[in-house]
Structures are given as C-alpha cells and as structure tokens.
Amino acid sequence: MKKMNFITGHYGSGKSEFAINFALSIGAAFLVDLDIVNPYFRTRELEDLCAENNLRLISSSLTGALGSDLPYIAKEVFLPFYENLTSVFDLGGEAAGARIVRQFSELLDPQETDFLFCVNCYREETAAPEKIIGMMELIEKSGGFKITGLINNTNLLRETSYGDLLYGEKILEELERRTGLRIVYAGVHEKLLPEIGELKGEIIPLKLYLRKTWL
Amino acid sequence: MKKILMKGNEAIARAAILGGLDAFFGYPITPQNEIPEYLSKHLPKMGKVFVQAESETAAINMVYGAAAAGARTMTTSSSPGIALMQEGISYLCGSELPCVLVNVMRGGPGLGGIQPSQADYYQITRGGGNGDYRVLSFAPENLQETVDLMKEAFDIADFYRNPVMIAVDGLIGQMMETVDLHREKPKRELPDKDWAACGSGKKRLVNSLYLDPAELERHNFRLFEKYRMMEENEQRYELVKMEEAEFAIVAYGTMARIARSALELLEEAGVKTGLIKPISLWPFPKKAFSELPASLKGLLVAELSLGQMLDDVKIANEGRLPIAFFGRTGGMLPEPEEIAEAVLKMKAEASQ
Numbered sequence: 001m002k003k004m005n006f007i008t009g010h011y012g013s014g015k016s017e018f019a020i021n022f023a024l025s026i027g028a029a030f031l032v033d034l035d036i037v038n039p040y041f042r043t044r045e046l047e048d049l050c051a052e053n054n055l056r057l058i059s060s061s062l063t064g065a066l067g068s069d070l071p072y073i074a075k076e077v078f079l080p081f082y083e084n085l086t087s088v089f090d091l092g093g094e095a096a097g098a099r100i101v102r103q104f105s106e107l108l109d110p111q112e113t114d115f116l117f118c119v120n121c122y123r124e125e126t127a128a129p130e131k132i133i134g135m136m137e138l139i140e141k142s143g144g145f146k147i148t149g150l151i152n153n154t155n156l157l158r159e160t161s162y163g164d165l166l167y168g169e170k171i172l173e174e175l176e177r178r179t180g181l182r183i184v185y186a187g188v189h190e191k192l193l194p195e196i197g198e199l200k201g202e203i204i205p206l207k208l209y210l211r212k213t214w215l
Numbered sequence: 216m217k218k219i220l221m222k223g224n225e226a227i228a229r230a231a232i233l234g235g236l237d238a239f240f241g242y243p244i245t246p247q248n249e250i251p252e253y254l255s256k257h258l259p260k261m262g263k264v265f266v267q268a269e270s271e272t273a274a275i276n277m278v279y280g281a282a283a284a285g286a287r288t289m290t291t292s293s294s295p296g297i298a299l300m301q302e303g304i305s306y307l308c309g310s311e312l313p314c315v316l317v318n319v320m321r322g323g324p325g326l327g328g329i330q331p332s333q334a335d336y337y338q339i340t341r342g343g344g345n346g347d348y349r350v351l352s353f354a355p356e357n358l359q360e361t362v363d364l365m366k367e368a369f370d371i372a373d374f375y376r377n378p379v380m381i382a383v384d385g386l387i388g389q390m391m392e393t394v395d396l397h398r399e400k401p402k403r404e405l406p407d408k409d410w411a412a413c414g415s416g417k418k419r420l421v422n423s424l425y426l427d428p429a430e431l432e433r434h435n436f437r438l439f440e441k442y443r444m445m446e447e448n449e450q451r452y453e454l455v456k457m458e459e460a461e462f463a464i465v466a467y468g469t470m471a472r473i474a475r476s477a478l479e480l481l482e483e484a485g486v487k488t489g490l491i492k493p494i495s496l497w498p499f500p501k502k503a504f505s506e507l508p509a510s511l512k513g514l515l516v517a518e519l520s521l522g523q524m525l526d527d528v529k530i531a532n533e534g535r536l537p538i539a540f541f542g543r544t545g546g547m548l549p550e551p552e553e554i555a556e557a558v559l560k561m562k563a564e565a566s567q
Contacts, residue, residue, distance in 0.1 A: 039246050155220070
C-alpha cells in the first residue's frame with residue numbers, strides 16, 4: 001500500500017463508499033473528499049464517523065453547507081502532503097472529477113502514490129473492457145496521471161452475490177491482459193464475506209455508510 | 216434481462232429513450248443534471264434532438280413547438296425551474312399538447328436548497344398557471360417504479376393529449392438502485408396525431424386562444440370531460456399491510472419508503488399499521504380511501520413538506536377518521552423512528 005491513495009472511476013461506481021471503508025481498514029490519517037461533481041451521497045456527510053475513528057476528514061464543502069453545489073475546495077486538502085501521512089483521496093466521477101488532481105502535481109511522489117480505478121461492471125458505462133479503457137484514458141488525460149491499479153467493486157448493492165464479484169473479476173482480468181494493470185483490491189459487502197471464495201486482490205470489507213438503512 | 220445498477224437520473228433518461236422520446240429541451244439545475252447530461256450523450260447519436268435552451272421558459276415553449284409538430288417530447292427540471300415553466304404548462308394543456316415533464320424536487324421556497332423535498336405538491340397538483348387545467352402526475356417511490364412510469368408516460372400523454380408529469384424528490388434522482396429496463400408496459404390504443412401541425416397537407420392549427428367566450432366555455436367543458444376520464448381511469452395507489460390495521464400512514468415517494476421501515480418498527484411495538492401510498496398525485500387516489508378496513512382508528516399523513524397532500528387526504532377521508540400530520544422539509548429526511556413515534560403518539564391520544 002502506498003502513502004497517497006487516490007480513488008477514481010465512473011460516477012456511481014461506489015468510489016465514496018469504497019474510500020471511507022478503505023481509509024478505515026488501513027487506518028489512514030486523512031480522508032480527503034475531492035468530489036465537486038456529485039451533489040448527494042458525499043463523504044462529507046460522514047463527519048461523526050470519521051471523528052470517532054481518528055480519521056481526519058477534509059471536505060470540499062464550506063462548513064455547515066452540506067447542500068452546497070459550489071465547486072469549492074478547502075485549503076486543507078494540501079495537509080496530507082505536508083504532514084506526510086497515509087491518506088485516501090475520494091475523487092469525483094469521470095474526467096471532470098479527476099481534473100482536480102492537477103493541482104497536486106508538484107507534490108506527488110510517484111513512488112508513494114496509487115491511482116486506483118474503481119469499477120462496478122454492472123454500471124452501463126463500465127460494463128465491458130473497451131468502455132472501461134476509454135473512460136480510463138479520459139480520466140488520465142484530464143487529471144494528468146497514470147492509473148496504477150484496479151478495484152473490483154462490482155455490485156448490485158445489497159443484492160450482490162459472490163457470482164457477481166466473479167463476473168466483474170472476469171471482465172477486469174481481460175483489462176489486466178490489455179493494460180498490464182492488476183486488480184489490487186476487491187470491495188466486498190460485509191454481509192457477503194462468509195459466502196465468498198477466492199477473489200483477486202486484497203479484500204476490503206464494505207459497510208454502506210452513505211446509504212441509509214431504509215434505502 | 217439482467218438487472219443493472221443505475222443512478223435515478225440516468226434511469227429516468229434511459230427510460231425516456233425507451234418510451235420513444237424524440238426531442239428533449241431543458242436547462243440545467245441541481246439535482247437533476249444527470250438527465251440532460253445522459254440525453255446529450257445519447258440522443259444525437261440516435262438522430263434525435265437534444266437542445267440546451269437558454270432558460271426554463273424557453274425550454275417549455277420549445278416543448279410546445281415540438282409537441283405541436285407531433286413529436287414525443289420532454290423537459291426535465293427541479294422545483295424553481297418548474298415554477299418558471301408554469302405559463303408554458305398552462306398553454307400546453309390549453310392547446311391539448313402531449314408531453315412529459317419531470318420534476319426532481321428540491322427544497323424551497325425560492326432558490327431553497329439542493330436537498331430532497333416534496334414541497335412542490337401544490338405546484339404539481341394545483342398548478343401555477345392560469346385557467347382551468349390539470350396535469351396528470353405520478354410520484355414513484357423507487358427506480359423500478361420510476362422507469363416503468365417513465366416508459367408509460369409518453370403513451371398516457373398521447374392518449375389524453377395532455378402533459379404528464381413524473382415527480383420525484385432529489386434523493387430518487389441521485390440514488391443508485393438496481394433496475395430492469397425492459398419490463399413490459401401496459402398497452403394502450405393510441406389515436407393518430409391527425410391534429411399535429413407537421414408542415415404538410417391540410418391546414419392544422421394548434422392554439423389556445425378563443426375569442427368567442429361560448430366557444431372557450433365549450434372547449435373547457437371538453438377538457439373537463441377528459442379530466443373526468445383521467446380521474447376515473449388513472450388513479451394509482453398501493454395499499455400495504457392494511458388487513459386489520461389500527462392505523463395507516465399516507466405517504467408517497469421517498470417518504471413512503473421511509474414509512475415502510477416505520478411499519479416494521481410499529482409491528483415490533485405491537486401496533487398494526489398499514490401504508491396508503493398514492494402513486495398518482497393528480498388524480499389523487501380517492502378510491503383507496505373507500506377500500507380501508509373498519510379496524511382503522513386514524514391516519515397519519517407524512518410528507519417531505521409541511522401539509523400539502525394533507526388537504527387531499529382530508530377531502531378523500533370525508534371526515535371519517537381522525538388525521539394527524541408529520542412533516543420534515545427543507546431537504547431534511549426523517550428516520551423511520553420519527554414516523555413510528557408519530558403513530559404511537561396518535562395511538563396514545565386516541566385511547567385518552
């Protein structure tokens with residue numbers, strides 16, 4: 001695992017849910033919400049959870065303005081680099097959400113940075129290898145970085161089965177062959193953990209923190 | 216067909232395409248922007264029309280033009296944007312033009328906020344335009360219901376030659392859920408659009424101006440005969456766990472969804488509670504209230520607004536049962552516990 005972990009991907013791929021679970025499981029010091037694209041279901045809703053877990057949440061929102069859709073970035077987003085502590089960065093969706101990485105270009109040490117592409121193969125725009133490659137290229141061009149690994153986050157929310165994860169893995173294996181990238185992590189809903197067999201990548205157990213229990 | 220995972224706004228856009236959308240006109244506003252984003256990507260590739268208008272007022276009048284020419288057309292917006300369209304909606308009804316309107320509601324009044332709300336109930340069911348007119352409106356609760364209604368909406372609009380609105384709150388627009396896009400939709404015999412001004416053949420006039428008051432009155436009577444048919448045939452609702460229920464929650468859209476969890480909590484607490492879920496907002500499903508069990512002792516109306524649907528429940532209830540109200544607004548969503556508590560309070564008051 002690298003010190004700086006950027007999570008990128010298609011919107012609705014489960015980036016934010018993965019990012020919070022990943023940050024908690026690796027004991028990261030910072031979770032940085034750089035999503036200025038999405039108006040709902042953002043990491044910034046998780047202040048209390050982060051505080052309880054000594055995870056410092058840096059949000060792109062103005063204080064107390066959960067309903068803001070202004071593309072505002074807190075100046076604290078640079079703190080993880082100055083303090084040089086393990087951090088997870090939750091990017092907004094697609095090329096528009098990746099562009100923000102350019103402002104960190106001078107601070108990024110390639111040896112210490114991962115750009116992880118989060119994929120849910122049940123999303124229309126990332127259902128086949130060629131579509132995924134197309135989106136990865138747009139994201140890399142927009143953000144000025146190279147993706148370093150894949151996250152198999154294939155899911156149908158609470159209806160997900162082990163078979164669904166394997167379905168995603170098969171598509172991502174084709175992507176591995178074509179791009180030379182590896183499946184580094186697999187996001188698995190915690191309830192599904194007892195039912196799963198082997199999977200490529202380190203398993204990150206997922207709790208759906210952003211989704212209300214009644215939803 | 217395998218299920219896929221979609222965001223509400225994407226699902227609305229895809230379902231509109233499956234419903235036969237020919238031409239989209241709209242102006243951006245949060246929290247519905249993924250609809251035009253999706254359509255701008257897909258419609259041009261299919262040889263169909265996507266126009267980002269210069270304002271909501273322009274968009275609704277472009278819809279008027281496309282509908283008058285016989286196209287299947289749609290606009291989407293959120294609360295304050297729909298407010299700007301009210302004049303155009305009145306004209307569409309007056310000229311009997313079919314179209315589909317989508318309102319992904321956010322908090323108000325005024326600019327309000329971008330978080331989910333149902334505070335446009337009056338705007339949707341009473342309208343803000345002039346004259347005696349009605350807009351058929353449906354308020355789905357989840358993405359599958361949204362997709363099914365979207366696909367059907369164009370047929371219903373063509374059938375009655377009237378605008379049909381799909382009203383959801385921002386949460387439904389923004390949330391992810393599994394959907395099957397290819398479920399069968401109910402079949403309707405649709406009349407030919409022999410009234411459409413499509414530029415050739417016999418002269419056809421699409422118009423809402425009547426200089427002779429007697430003729431305008433006849434026009435209104437005819438519209439009302441159509442609205443009466445809608446009231447007869449298009450009331451939609453769902454009754455959940457009503458058998459031997461002591462209390463019933465009346466809620467639609469996201470609030471119905473939260474209420475379903477409240478029903479479970481109330482069952483655990485030993486209070487038999489059902490749910491009356493309106494799906495059509497206008498016509499309001501009055502029929503549901505004539506099917507309620509004799510065991511009922513009261514109704515709790517729950518809204519993401521401060522007592523708008525409450526009026527329609529009072530009308531439909533005809534003074535039979537006591538009615539209590541629970542509402543959150545401004546973009547705040549309640550937890551199921553809050554609704555359950557409101558029912559328990561009602562029960563305590565009823566036994567005093």
